[in-house]
Amino acid sequence: MPKRRDILAIVLIVLPWTLLITVWHQSAIAPLLAIRKDDGTETRHETGPATDSKEYCSQDKDIVEVVRTEYVYTRPPPWSDVLPTIHVITPTYSRPVQKAELTRLANTFLHVPNLHWILVEDSQRRTPLVTRLLRETGLNYTHLNVETPRNYKLRGDTRDPRIPRGTMQRNLALRWLRETFNSNSSQTGIVYFADDDNTYSLELFEEMRSTRKVSVWPVAFVGGLRYESPKVNAAGKVYGWKTVFDPHRPFAIDMAGFAINLRLILFKPQAYFKLRGVKGGYQESSLLRELVTLSDLEPKAANCTKILVWHTRTEKPVLVNEGKKGFTDPNVEI
Amino acid sequence: MRMRLKLKTVFVLYFTVSLLGLFYALMQLGAGQRCDCRDPDLSKDQQISQLRGELQKLQEHIKTSELSKKTDVPRIYVITPTYARLVQKAELTRLSHTFLHVPQLHWIVVEDAPLPTPLVTDFLAASGLTYTHLYKLTPKDRKLQEGDPSWLKPRGAEQRNEGLRWLREMGSAAKGKEAAALEEAVVYFADDDNTYSLQLFEEMRYTYRVSVWPVGLVGGMKFERPVVEDGKVVRFHTGWRPNRPFPIDMAGFAVSLRMILSNRQAQFDGDAQMGFLESSFLQHLVTMDDLEPKADLCTKVLVWHTRTEKPKMKREDALQKQGLGSDPDVEV
Numbered sequence: 001m002p003k004r005r006d007i008l009a010i011v012l013i014v015l016p017w018t019l020l021i022t023v024w025h026q027s028a029i030a031p032l033l034a035i036r037k038d039d040g041t042e043t044r045h046e047t048g049p050a051t052d053s054k055e056y057c058s059q060d061k062d063i064v065e066v067v068r069t070e071y072v073y074t075r076p077p078p079w080s081d082v083l084p085t086i087h088v089i090t091p092t093y094s095r096p097v098q099k100a101e102l103t104r105l106a107n108t109f110l111h112v113p114n115l116h117w118i119l120v121e122d123s124q125r126r127t128p129l130v131t132r133l134l135r136e137t138g139l140n141y142t143h144l145n146v147e148t149p150r151n152y153k154l155r156g157d158t159r160d161p162r163i164p165r166g167t168m169q170r171n172l173a174l175r176w177l178r179e180t181f182n183s184n185s186s187q188t189g190i191v192y193f194a195d196d197d198n199t200y201s202l203e204l205f206e207e208m209r210s211t212r213k214v215s216v217w218p219v220a221f222v223g224g225l226r227y228e229s230p231k232v233n234a235a236g237k238v239y240g241w242k243t244v245f246d247p248h249r250p251f252a253i254d255m256a257g258f259a260i261n262l263r264l265i266l267f268k269p270q271a272y273f274k275l276r277g278v279k280g281g282y283q284e285s286s287l288l289r290e291l292v293t294l295s296d297l298e299p300k301a302a303n304c305t306k307i308l309v310w311h312t313r314t315e316k317p318v319l320v321n322e323g324k325k326g327f328t329d330p331n332v333e334i
Numbered sequence: 335m336r337m338r339l340k341l342k343t344v345f346v347l348y349f350t351v352s353l354l355g356l357f358y359a360l361m362q363l364g365a366g367q368r369c370d371c372r373d374p375d376l377s378k379d380q381q382i383s384q385l386r387g388e389l390q391k392l393q394e395h396i397k398t399s400e401l402s403k404k405t406d407v408p409r410i411y412v413i414t415p416t417y418a419r420l421v422q423k424a425e426l427t428r429l430s431h432t433f434l435h436v437p438q439l440h441w442i443v444v445e446d447a448p449l450p451t452p453l454v455t456d457f458l459a460a461s462g463l464t465y466t467h468l469y470k471l472t473p474k475d476r477k478l479q480e481g482d483p484s485w486l487k488p489r490g491a492e493q494r495n496e497g498l499r500w501l502r503e504m505g506s507a508a509k510g511k512e513a514a515a516l517e518e519a520v521v522y523f524a525d526d527d528n529t530y531s532l533q534l535f536e537e538m539r540y541t542y543r544v545s546v547w548p549v550g551l552v553g554g555m556k557f558e559r560p561v562v563e564d565g566k567v568v569r570f571h572t573g574w575r576p577n578r579p580f581p582i583d584m585a586g587f588a589v590s591l592r593m594i595l596s597n598r599q600a601q602f603d604g605d606a607q608m609g610f611l612e613s614s615f616l617q618h619l620v621t622m623d624d625l626e627p628k629a630d631l632c633t634k635v636l637v638w639h640t641r642t643e644k645p646k647m648k649r650e651d652a653l654q655k656q657g658l659g660s661d662p663d664v665e666v
């Protein structure tokens with residue numbers, strides 16, 4: 001009799017704790033928590049005129065004012081209370097063409113109303129180059145950083161498809177969105193992943209603004225083709241993928257070819273890009289399959305018949321004349 | 335007896351507390367699950383058209399309020415030679431996004447083609463920019479062939495000269511107010527794959543003869559630039575053939591329209607040696623002494639000589655061979 005009681009007592013003590021631990025383990029994201037450092041992921045939350053829709057924007061209004069009177073033409077358009085915000089997530093890393101890429105990307109974004117740029121550096125600390133650039137553009141932005149551990153990084157130029165570049169940075173941005181936005185709020189928003197070397201038309205952003213769950217469209221210059229595109233049937237539903245490279249992937253689409261409604265991101269807080277063990281070309285699927293099914297996809301760009309985004313790649317500049325010691329003044333920022 | 339009671343209470347208390355904690359955690363998780371992802375509005379079309387209307391209103395507001403502000407600044411004529419290849423539309427698109435921010439910019443696009451192409455024609459019409467669309471075919475012997483390295487023959491010389499010709503024609507015909515405006519205008523040669531900051535255009539806007547500044551990622555170096563002492567250019571900092579008359583990249587200088595109109599012989603020499611294209615033009619116009627240094631006395635990089643990779647088309651080529659290539663009607 002006492003023996004059974006003892007066993008019962010032990011079970012009743014241990015049971016709630018095991019359940020509790022399982023529950024917490026599920027809701028935590030172990031790899032991301034392991035990397036997180038306080039100074040690294042600190043975001044800029046300027047307390048300027050705190051209007052509702054702009055609480056999360058980091059805009060140093062005073063300095064921007066001065067710059068703006070000099071170049072009155074640079075703008076973002078005035079913020080609208082009606083248009084859904086497009087949160088553009090761009091991972092970036094230091095290399096000679098970085099400033100140029102971000103400059104021309106910013107010049108495109110400055111035309112898009114209600115755009116919020118989430119720029120995530122692959123670095124230990126936020127670099128002065130990017131900090132200054134973002135401030136001078138006048139865009140509504142959030143500046144984050146997380147460093148990809150060395151064994152994940154691509155070595156030099158080798159295209160190792162098993163380790164997708166920018167994954168940790170994109171995941172950090174997703175986490176930032178989930179921490180910043182309450183799932184019960186009425187904030188409308190669209191999330192788009194924009195790499196810093198692609199080319200985007202202005203029409204693309206207006207197409208994605210009406211996304212309800214996940215919208216898709218063709219992307220030029222990917223998969224060794226002029227363009228890859230979703231296959232759309234007469235009823236306006238996506239039923240397959242027009243690609244040569246592995247068209248049987250769950251989502252045979254490039255990072256630049258889809259956008260997600262912010263509500264869906266908040267509704268499924270476990271959905272992230274898979275970090276390890278992802279085959280080449282399956283990165284996008286690793287996130288999308290946790291969010292939607294094929295029939296939920298909304299085709300845009302005239303039922304996926306127009307090209308509104310190009311997967312351009314910039315050549316690595318030949319710096320042969322710099323020599324071993326560096327010929328040019330290292331204090332001049334390029 | 336008393337001790338047993340105490341233990342029992344402790345146990346019961348502990349059990350209750352942990353159960354409560356568990357329920358709390360489950361509720362936290364559960365709250366996240368409850369979500370209605372559907373739009374609250376019944377009429378989706380209504381919402382979309384409302385958004386579109388709002389967007390149009392915003393765009394109109396921008397166009398009318400800002401564009402009218404800056405009409406009293408010198409005009410910048412930008413001459414861009416371009417040629418048909420896969421990335422052409424993408425390059426022109428992102429270039430136009432930069433130019434749309436620059437007041438009083440007039441874009442002169444010169445195609446290397448026997449006739450204006452529909453792609454460029456339609457693109458320019460929709461761009462929202464002030465433009466002139468020209469075309470001039472490069473003679474075969476001067477044209478780069480497939481597989482030639484990019485530096486083998488100077489590119490764009492004929493097209494730039496065509497742009498100059500148009501400017502001179504327009505300059506001769508101009509009268510009154512327009513002629514006065516041309517007196518202060520500036521001409522810049524912008525290739526369609528470089529990257530330009532907005533500040534660059536403000537630097538070049540007030541050019542008396544020829545102004546110069548650094549260019550990033552060119553000449554095998556992080557940047558090339560004129561070296562300035564006492565406000566004058568004394569030599570050029572470049573890693574390659576510094577003894578050229580003007581060892582400066584096409585993107586590194588701007589010329590006042592006045593100089594172009596008063597020096598009608600100044601042209602680009604299509605037969606010039608590699609790297610001497612710029613010199614072939616500039617040496618008719620100025621000496622190094624006359625150059626006006628910009629960009630903080632040539633210490634800031636405001637333009638980068640970026641180049642875009644040729645996209646890999648091996649799967650497309652394979653499909654084309656089988657007659658299964660992508661729809662040619664879809665413009666890329």
